[in-house]
Amino acid sequence: MVLGNPLTMVLPFYLRLTWIFLASIVTQLVFMTFLCIHHMFTCAVDDYFTSGSSINPSERTYPEEMIQSGISTIDVMNSIARGQKIPLFSAAGLPHNEIAAQICRQAGLVKRLEKSDNLLEDDGEDNFAIVFAAMGVNMETAQFFKRDFEENGSMERVTLFLNLANDPTIERIITPRIALTTAEYLAYECGKHVLVILTDMSSYADALREVSAAREEVPGRRGYPGYMYTDLATIYERAGRIEGRKGSITQIPILTMPNDDITHPTPDLTGYITEGQIYIDRQLHNRQIYPPINVLPSLSRLMKSAIGEGMTRRDHSDVSNQVRMAICSTNICVPLSLITPGLLHAKGS
Structure with missing residues (x-):
């Protein structure tokens, strides 16, 4: 039996280890280079990402002061604080589009008074902006919003995003995120108090279900993905106020409840995340009452911090x-x- 040289047997083993070690180093260098290039590009856009992220709870400040909508049932009974997120629960055939357009026409900041009766600097009209995003609307509804904003002069302060029903589904999913990224720039870089109106979040949820089905994911309740609660939270939780920044983001998402069912997954999960709700009632609408807002099931959980002496009335x-x-x-x-x-x-x- 002839034995080979031990060096020739051990050498290939060490060569393989050397190659593995060198390959790992090259992989790490390539990865670090990619991170550096990615950081350069993200810094070029001031670190504003379309997907965005929710506000860190430790950096939040409590929503205070009031944003007026121009609708008495909201301003008196369900006052909205700056930085609050409060949905508008509606249904097919109800005038939620007209109410949204009216809010865009009449919304503004409630001017606060200090002890010296001087208006605070950030309460001027120039410090207020509106970001309006419509998802999955038909051409008639899109023309209604555009025409109403132009005729009433509100287009000067409204940033408008329109996603039509015949547009790609993925655009419907990204539309509210682009709108909120725009609002974050206006609020935290320009120091404005921004009101974001998102309609219709039910169309957004349907688009999310369509994409989930195409990816063959395990469906949840009524076919919606199991992560829809988390996905909605990534949108709603971008509203608020950040410590050390002058601006704020207030959200009014609009949902159409199928068959007036408030237990539908979209309004049900939305109610868990947001801070109240404004309920549009079909019976009031049938009685030709406008706006048909039922104040009894409606609620603004942050109303107490938006009203009172020095802000509205004692x-x-x-x-x-x-x-x-x-x-x-x-x-x-x-x-x-x-x-x-x-x-x-x-x-x-």
């Missing part, structure tokens, strides 16, 4: 509570009047 909260109690009493008496005629005209009713 008795704002008391007036809101008394109006709500009067509406509750009416809703109780109307059904009883069907049983007891004349109850509404009775003394003390």
Whole structure:
């Protein structure tokens, strides 16, 4: 039996180790080069990414002061604070598009007064902007928004993003993110208080379901992806105020509930993330009441920080509570009047 030279047997093993070591070093160098190039390009756009990210909780400041919508049922009963996210729950056939256009026409900052009765510097009209994003709308609705903004002069302060129903699905998914990236630039670089209106988030959720089905992912409730809650949170949580920055981002996403079903996954998950809701009622709309906003199921959880002395009126909260109690009493008496005629005209009713 002839044995080979031990050096010739061991040498290839060490050569293989050397090649593996060199290959790992080259791979790390290529990866570091890629990171450097990526950092150069991201710095060129001021670190604003389309996908964005939610605000770090440690950097948030509590939403305060009020943004007026020009609609009394919202401003009096469900006041919106700067930096709040509050959805508008609607359904097919209800005038949510008209309400959104009205908010764009009439919205503004409520001027605060200091003890010296001097207006604060950041309450001027020049410090307010609107970012409007429409997703999956038809041509008629798109023309309605564009024409309304142009005729009423609100186009001067509105940044408009329109995604039509015949546009690619992936554009519907990226539209709200582009709108929020624009809002972040206006708020945190230009120091403006930005109101972001997103319509229709139900179309966005349907697009998300379509992409999830194309990727053959495991479906969740009603065919929507299981990560839809997280995906919606990445959009809604970009609203707020950052410590040390003057601007703020306030969100009013609009959802159309299929068959007026508030338990549908899209409004249901949205309610868990946002800070209240504004409810458009079909019965009020059928009675030709405009805007058909039902104040009883509506709620603004941050209303207390947006109203009061120095911001709106000292008795704002008391007036809101008394109006709500009067509406509750009416809703109780109307059904009883069907049983007891004349109850509404009775003394003390």
